[in-house]
Amino acid sequence: MPDTKFPIPPNEKERLVALRRYNIIDTLPEQEFDDIARLVAYICDVPAAHVSFIDEKRQWFKATVGFDATEVERDTTFCQYTLMDTDMWVVPDATKEPKLIDNPNIYDGFKVRFYAGIPLTTHDGHNIGTICAIDHIVRDINDEQKNALRILARHVMSQLELRVRNTELDKQKEIAELAIYAKDSFLANMSHEIRTPLNAIIGFTELIGKTELDATQKEYIQNVQTAGESLMLIINDILDLSKIESGQLIIESQPFSLRSALKHTYELMKVKVSNAIEFNLFLDADLPDMVMGDRGRLNQILTNLTGNAIKFTQEGDITISVKKITENDNSYTLRFSVKDTGIGIAEDKLETIFDRFTQAEESTTRRFGGTGLGLNIVKQLVELQHGVINVKSTFGRGSEFYFILSYNKVFTQEKKVQKAEQSIKKLKHLSVLLFEDNILNQKLARSVIDEFGFDLDIANNGEEGIEMFLNKRYDLLLMDLQMPVKDGYQTTEYIRCELKSDIPIIAMTAHSLVGEQQKCFDIGMNGYVPKPFKQVELLGEINRVMNKKPAKQFKGIDLSYLLEMSCEDQNFVNEMITLFVNKVPNEIDLLENAMDNKDYDAVRKIAHNMKSSLPIFKLDDLLKDLTLLEKQAIDTNFTDEADEKMNKLRKGLTDTVVKLSSYKS
CATH class of the missing domain: 3.30.450.40 (GAF domain)
Structure with a gap:
């Protein structure tokens, strides 16, 4: 060689x-x-x-x-x-x-x-x-x-x-399939390249449409906009197909009739229900009709939960119910529930029911079939839509799976423009720094930001932008992710970790990878706008991050995530606090006993399950301690540090439970 x-x-x-x-x-x-x-x-x-x-x-x-x-x-x-x-x-x-x-x-x-x-x-x-x-x-x-x-x-x-x-391969078939693959690869790769110039085309035609035009010019511009939107739909379909094949979950935001979607799901599942079961659909009288969201994912969640209810219920009743919890100027928060009188779930299985490959009983697969993945997928779908899901159950008497989702209201284009204008009035005069290496996107962003009435500086890459950031005060950063020299991820990490700055940062990108949006939030970005963006969408995200309410405290406990996620629905907040207060003390005891017995597998499972509860109350320091215990359990080696972390964890969680026990809405 x-x-x-x-x-x-x-x-x-x-x-x-x-x-x-x-x-x-x-x-x-x-x-x-x-x-x-x-x-x-x-x-x-x-x-x-x-x-x-x-x-x-x-x-x-x-x-x-x-x-x-x-x-x-x-x-x-x-x-x-x-x-x-x-x-x-x-x-x-x-x-x-x-x-x-x-x-x-x-x-x-x-x-x-x-x-x-x-x-x-x-x-x-x-x-x-x-x-x-x-x-x-x-x-x-x-x-x-x-x-x-x-x-x-x-x-x-x-x-x-x-x-x-x-086997021997059929050569002619192989050649034909290679040609199809080459075509598909070309379309998938080119679709990414088309998005950047198309972003400029759509953006600039939108700006031109707002200028003084005669009837013929308006018609031409409308035709260009329609053609651009149609082309974008085609490109998105190609990308969506690629994402589906790579295992991505896509959450759409389109107007749909909520009542129609719920009735469709009900009718779809009704044919699977035996005569021994009464199957009901209860809809709140105040339930909105049209909302913005992903109808397909909602149908997938409800179909899965209802299918489980049908599978595990021999007689009695199954009820799908939907109730409006809160409403504000922009959105509705809804509580969805699937309740049955089936076999129920044992208390010691409730904590792991949403885990992968987990079912309520070891005999469940043999008796009823299934992989044990359904509820985990449902949980992911709910959480991808910034919701929460939980379960109540009594063994032998039935279960209720319920989840909370927020849907934006549906506005006409005229109302969207009015809301955008109102948002500009609410925002103070902003100094904005854009990190963007593409000249077309730079020009588009300058035109849009100028129209908002904000000041804009532009950096061609991360290093140049950091230098500008160090020499001038800015109110907001707009961050492209794919840049030369230092990309958007590296730049954000430097601003957050090295410069210790909490300036609002909004990610802007035409390239969508698996988990990219969540990664942006994980490294410290505050908002996310996919390209090509609409002026209303960009302004809405700017308004959201610039007017985010400060953390709400109760006896030193940060309730901001819980209140924001529930749109300050006190009944839901109380319910989540009650669950935490009732659940955590027993988990602490189980965790400490497992550690004393060096039951590494039990420590790993208990710690992993507890990790989902702590972020709800922003208990980040305790979460780090819990993560360390989980890691040492995985490594089957508890160090002297583990006992120290366990003591700190017990004290911190016990104090939190005591404080939350006195919470009054």
Whole structure:
């Protein structure tokens, strides 16, 4: 072998012969492998995963989740080291791994922090590829997740061996499918490139439409706007298809008839209900008709919950009910409930009922079927819409699953413009710094911001913008995510962590990756506007972040998230506080007992379940302590620090429970 920049297995020549035996390199995408990549991402709870194969010079991706590359050079991959091992290679923090010190995919490229890879090994001992889980933050995976990856690796090799024994490919079919794949890849890649200039076209025509025009000019502009919107719909459909195949969940915001959607779901499920069950739909008289939101996701949630109720109820009744909790100038907050008189859920199972692969009883799958994923998916869908879901149940007597969602009101274009004008009046004169490297988007943003009456400075990249930020006072930052020199993520992290500034930052991007919006919020951004943006949408987000209410305290406990999420519905706040007060003391006792007995598995499960409750009351310091205990349980090693953290956790949560017990709305 010639000199190379990457490590070479001692059996490299034989390894390459084994790889070619399977005829897998440069083949078409296949659902079977796509499903495995999605399952890896799902099991490890990471935004990116892949199934890949490695030849002389490159790593080729058979299936990916979370990134668009089809291949990379072998010497830039983390997998070059996995290929040298016989088992899994896990890197919690790539910046601290000596082997990766010069790897370009840590700070550039894919920006990898966490990596877990397992080799794909043939029956005769040759490593021909890898299955990998990737994240952009420092983290780890537990033993169960590692075992799941080993099982999936064995499954991939079993399928490849089966193909070698049982198939020849139809060459003509392969050529035809390659042509289709090339077309689809071209459309998917070009759609991303089209969005940036289209953003300028739509934005500038919107601005021109507000100037003095004669009848003919207005007609022409309207035609351009209509054509632009139609083109954007086509592009979005292409991207949505790509996102669905990569496992993304898309939350739409479109006007729909709430009553019609609920009645449709009811009629759809009614045919599945036996005659022994009374099936009801109760709608609040004050329920709005038209709302802005995702009708399909609401239908998916209610269908899943109702389907469970039907499955586990032999007789009695099942009721879907929807009630309006609060209303303000912009939105409605609604409580949805699915209640049944079925088999119910044991009290000790309520805390884990929304976990993946969890069902109320071990015999549930045998008796009723199902994977145990449905409720976890429902929980994700609710939380992606900034809602909360919970359950009440008595074993043997029935259950009630209920969730809270807020939907924006539907306004006509005229009302939207009026609201935008009112928002401008409410906002003070703002000094805005835009981070944007595209000249068309710079010009568009300047025109829009000038119309708002704000001052605007523009930085071409993150480093230039930081220098400007240090030398002038600004009220707001608009942050493009994809920039040269220093991108939007790195710039925001520097402003938050190094400069310790809490200036409002709104992300603006035309590129949508898995979990990108949540990542923006996680690193400290306050708002998010996808490109191409409408003036009303941008102004609405500016108004929201600039007029965000200060944190509301009760005896030193931050209730702002709970109050904001419930639109200050005191009944809901009281209900959540009661659940916390009744639940946490028992969890503390269980956690401490498990630690005393060095029951690592129990500590891991209890700590993981408790972690979802603490952020509701902004108990961030205690959450860090709980996370440390969970990590040490995963590592099966409690240090002296663990006892200190447990004592701090018990005291902090006990104090919180005492304070919340006296809360009065």
